[in-house]
Amino acid sequence: RGPVEDADEDDADADPERVRKDRVKEARRAEKERERKDKVLAKALKKDRRASAAEGANGRDDGDAKGWASSPHPPGSEVNVSVTSAQGGGETKVMKIKRAAHLEEFLSAAKSKLRLKKKPLSARMVPSGREIHDTLRLEPMASVSVGADPPTERARDHDDDDEEKSAPGTGDGDTGDTGDDPTERLREAVARRLRDAERDVDRRRLPPGSGSDESARLLSLLSVERSDRAASTALPAAAVRAEIIAACVDSASPVSVVTGDAGSGKTTQAPQFVFERHVAAGDGARCGIVVCQPRRVAAVSIARRVAEERGERVGDVVGYRVRGESRTSARTRLTFCTTGVLLQRLRWDPSLEGITHVFVDEAHERTADADFLLILLRRLLRSGVAPELRVTLMSATVDAGRFIDYFAVRGEPTPRSTHIPGRAFPVDEVFVEEYLPSWRRGGAAARDGGGGERNGRRNGRNGDGHEIDYDLLRAAVDKACRDVQREFREQTPRTDAGNRRREPVGAVLVFLPGVPEISQAERAVRDVRDAVVVPLHGQLAPEDQRAAFSPAPPHKVKVVLATNAAETSVTIPDVTVVVDTGRVKRMTFERRAQLASLTEGWCSSASAAQRRGRAGRVRAGVCVRLYERWVPERAMADHDEPEMRAAPLDALVMRALAIAPGEHPAAVLGEALDPPDAVAVRAAVERLRAIGAVVVERGGADGDSVREFHKNVTTTPLGFHLSLLPVEPRVGKMLVMGCVMGCLSPVLTAAAAMSCRPMFTARGGDRADAAAAKRRASRGSRSDHLACVN
Template sequence: MDPEKLRKAQQASRDAYLRKQALKREKAASAVLQEKISEIEAGVLPHSLAEIELLSKRAREVQAAGQLQITAQLRQELLEEDGALASHALDHGGDSSLPLNQVELMEQSSSVGYQEKSHNFVAMDESVVDERIKKHDFVEDKTEEQIKQQRTEAIQEQHRRLQEQRRSLPIYHSREALLEIIRKNTVVIIVGETGSGKTTQLLQCLYEENLCRTPPCLTEGDDGGGKGKEEKEGEEEEGASEEKRFICTQPRRIAAISVAERVAQEMNTRCGSIVGYKVRFDEKLGPTTRLLFVTDGMMLKELVGDPELRTVSAIMVDEAHERSINTDILLGLLKDITRRNKQLKVIVASATINAEKFSCFFDGAPIFTIKGRTFPVDVSYLTEPMADYVSATAESVLLLHATKPLPGDILVFLPGQEDIENCAAAIREGIANSGGQLRPLMVLPIYASLPPREQRRIYEVPPPTTRKVVIATNIAETSITIDGVVYVVDCGLCKQNYYNYQSMVEELRVMPISQASAKQRTGRAGRTQKGECYRLYTAYTFRNELPQETVPEIQRSCMSSVVLQLKALGIDNLLQFEFIDAPSTASLERALDHLYLLGAIKPNGRLTLTGRRMAEFPLDPSMSKCILRGSALRCLRHISIAVAMLTLDSVFVVSRDPKERASMASARDVLFSAGNGDVMGYVRVMEEWMRAGPSMHEFCQSHSVNAKALLQARDVLDQILNTCERLGLDLPSGEEETSLSMENFTKALLAGFFMNVAKLNADRRTYLIVRPIDASVSRSGHKHNNYNALDAEETATAELHPSSYLFNSGLEKKDGKSNRNDSMISTAPTLRERPELVVFTQLRYTSKRYMMHVTAIPSVDWVLTTAPENYFTREELETKLRKRAHD
């Protein structure tokens, strides 16, 4: 036996053991720390000393892992010096009862790494030694230069593979024809089938063609005379050297970020340099950024600073067929801009169903079709309607997994987060109860509020013996593409917001999808091979009950934010604005009245100074008004925290276990008990979390708080405060705003949401929304009767949402036991009974009409002094009980 081979085998086995232990340590690290480390590497600095402390802790862990390498090197030197010991092992055979991979060479120490034990060696024949060396891929020690060279070669190989993938995309074969039609036309409609590569490749094609430089131009009617030749050449040279940006808009922030990261990877650069993104409350871009991916909402904000897009060479409006409200507004603005800026190129990417409509809207713009790499898809329907779509979906997935061959991943479409999590749990339970008869299954959910690290898992390639199932909302119809999908399970439903402009109720409805959406979902199964789509509804339902197209969002949404943005862009006559599908005149008038009552516009419709300031915030107008009023009442930071928290989907972790839910509610009550409702409780959560410092993670665990959501809220808070500083709002020092005034805070909240005041009904359970819209003051200064939807008491009745802290307030004691509010000694007196007057920030209709994010109002005078003059009367606000007390 060659001693050198034996030494290599033993060292390879030790190295494999160390790598395995290092991997375990890496997996055990906090997800939040991992994400922040990635941000640090990308150039994002920590926001606070608390984060620095957490990252320092992580650095110490990395340093400890580094000690493992030192230990391994010392041990290798020891073995080289002690050759006699190896010879002794060869002569006497060692402990032949144990294979080498079971011999304990090291054991974990208390802090640094591993402590050596006695030298145990095993005699092996040469074939075993060769197998060990091959298995663990043993390599000799390398110099620093060799390591750098190897790393460079790996990066180059990865870049080479990415370029091969780019060349294999259908758009690559249409590149020259596409660029030619863009050169010849101001507006081009691109129909790109699934997998064509239009989203990731089009801006790269334009950039690589050097179309981002401003072409030399002559003024209209210039025949070459006038200015001297040298002066003209100088101007042309200066114009030619000025680089402009290419912008791609996406309807969702997930898509904007993921596409930007992919394009940066393909261009062998980091996100934030040549390639960047800008979404609500998050951005990575710089002065060298030329390819920018943004949400359509942020693009409207960009137009405020550059209304004619003189710094943009071309703009691509992607996924235009989804008809989001911001996309429709953007297309109307771009149509007007192209009349004034002839150099701007507009590319509208759409599914086939809407291509002709977009072409007609842009006065007959040409349509360019890119064929995708699609394969035929077999479509199956149910013979009769299903009763429970979540259970039916889970059963379909398990059946496919049991009967269909590998490879072949499954893509599932469900309406929302709760359905997705319930379905994922049912599938995992089915796999666990199969007794090992079913192969392993990677169950991966994807929805907007999922942490980015978890969202990226859907792109992972499963092991050869494992199938992947991705459970998604309608985001997977077009915005993201998942390789390897062969089977699609479509429940035929989605969630859509509908806003009743008369009752001001936003209803989140589970609705049937359109036929266009059904076809998009089916197409996801035929990207890499022949696919199968299982529609969990009947063929009759598809043909006769599903609408041809989805109702555009602009015709089912609140228009207040849109009208404010259009006003900020100088568009005063909304009725003459060119919409693809115009909203109703009544909804526009309702939005104007809302903005007038907030003080954002004058009676003639022009923006006020308050309105211009409100338009600077990427927020709902009501929330922007709260911030401005909070500055005047010296509670700007606290109200800004409240607004940041209100932008979250969920502050607390939700559990399905009743005991855990009770424990979580108790932990929440500890934080909320000192205030007058939900919103002030959110402020307390954020402040206590920031005070926790290095113990932030423990704070979140003990109070059942969503740590990822708080990090997001803190980023939102930073942007709000930066906007306040830019607007010159008075930011009080820490000493001036250490204590939270309940009165000032509630009045600041009422400034934006005075229309959402409700008083307790006689049943002591429901509330009557006190919104005298039928007698409110319009922009003309006269009272009107345009909105009579709330005249009927049943349409104005709402209940506290079960998630509200106030939900259990004032409940009668049962069986001699007090409810949890009575047991809280620090509970504010107004919360020991159900509040008679409240203000809410959101009204949501599901099975009932619920008030969300509710705050108790101790005094009617707070409302009367905050709301516009004559909007309320004392009699409208006071309940019968309060009237008797007042008398």
């Protein structure tokens, strides 16, 4: 028996109480040793602080000379500070933090660093004892003490000399009613949280005296020649650079329209032209450009592309902001964001402080978010609150004249329009009966079913009964990959070693209606020879999305399976073949059930043209239509219907009340490019009143004016929460009440079933089986909702 075994046996036979006391003593000795080391470190830090204070404490108060600057530093900049716990024996730690306009992250980090049981609530400077509410003015090696005492009242901004001590409605002499209104309190609380969260990344005010330095830095970066810009100078937009600058910067009108075919470079180049013009003029630090994209995939990928062209990292001069993710800093001057992000910004900052240019890309898509954004931007321009703001609308298929008329003001200069010519590479259009003649001979589809669609089976999610033929899709992708390989061999010479140059062979872009269809198509085409299959849709993480834009391995063909997210803005440079299924998913409104649902159907002819333009960036391309030639004329609409006309009015009214509180929703919606019917708006207000989402104050008789009948419409606390949910208000009320009643899980299932097409659908005309299945699922309750839950 060895000594280890003897020790184990002694520990097992020892008194448990004695073992516990010994372990406590060991822990105390380790804690004392740690405190001794911390004291030695604290003495060294104290000596460093004295030296730094002796070097430069000009402009600071005597009590805060050690570590508190006279002016704020840029948010997000890093600094090392010394943190002492008033509730933990006075131990000191050194922390690296990012300066911010609040203390949340600082206090959380201090709790972890100091190993505190509870999160501290306040922070004070040492030794002056001054309470701080942010970390923007902390200097290197500043000493801060955190404690459990709650913070005192502070001003809305962080300068006690410049702002009032309390917000409006909370002062001693304020007798307004807003403090008693729960809806107003909710709205103010949300707005305050939004301001605090956004201030770190969107605060454009630089420290005094640094604006000229930042402009000089940007000018020096502009003068550096980079090989990364060679590709951008070859884009058609470079040929009309002067015209774009004249329209977006020098025009007498604050509004301009830029049109250009797919691949012309309008999205990536036009904002850079404007920015470089400001930098060359010496006011780059004052320039703030926001480029709105309808989808987060486009916002992230374009920001990365522009940053690569400029030889910079994302988050410096070029950044992006999408829901749940932000890569910006105090130095960011070009921000790519989704339309919803800018709408949120307008809710708490109606004047768009620090923003000089707003580019609204893909304006032709006419989503509800885009129309609400145009309403607010037009109001902002006409109010005169933001005299330096300029708005540019960009698209490939937009009707420039209609947007010019929408923003035009009588007696003022007319908005200017500029067109960018498209690329010279032609794109051939081939329909399925021409591309795969054997498909017609095999009789894969009936004449009335459309190419590539099976008419015998119905998918439940499809509004027209068609389903994608994945066998046909695989055959088309296989032939496209073989064509790309053959063309690559014909056009690329051999090296001396007899191998092809290690250049990208090319890519095939396949348009599918949704994520489930992408997954099914991925299984169908994954065994295609020499193909690398990559998905691309908005649910992927940005890191996973980058695979679609990276070149494939040598001698491989990249096959990108994408939703309509790749239809506009996003450009995959090496695509030479586009396979278009012609299908898309869109929100439709069931007027009988008064519910919105996601339905699959044919895309519009305008969308089909956009999909065709994705090919032919590097050489001549081919667009394969996986449907017959008659489909565009008989089954496709010319343009997508504006969401303002197709979406349920109840949800639009709630959104109108959210973006313009205090105004009648009919007045807000009436300013849209395609306003909904005023009578229908009044009916929607009545439905919202019935579920308790709004309170209607009636005024006068029911005359011609909706605003006379509904004198005032205000949101209730329930309605305020419903306005934050991306669902139909009645379904949203179900979810809220399910949370309150503690039965969210079954209510969530029922709400999901209400938001899609009926679960119990007869296939092949056998309605009796569907009715029997519903009865069994309802378990005698005869309730559709319980049948879905069970």
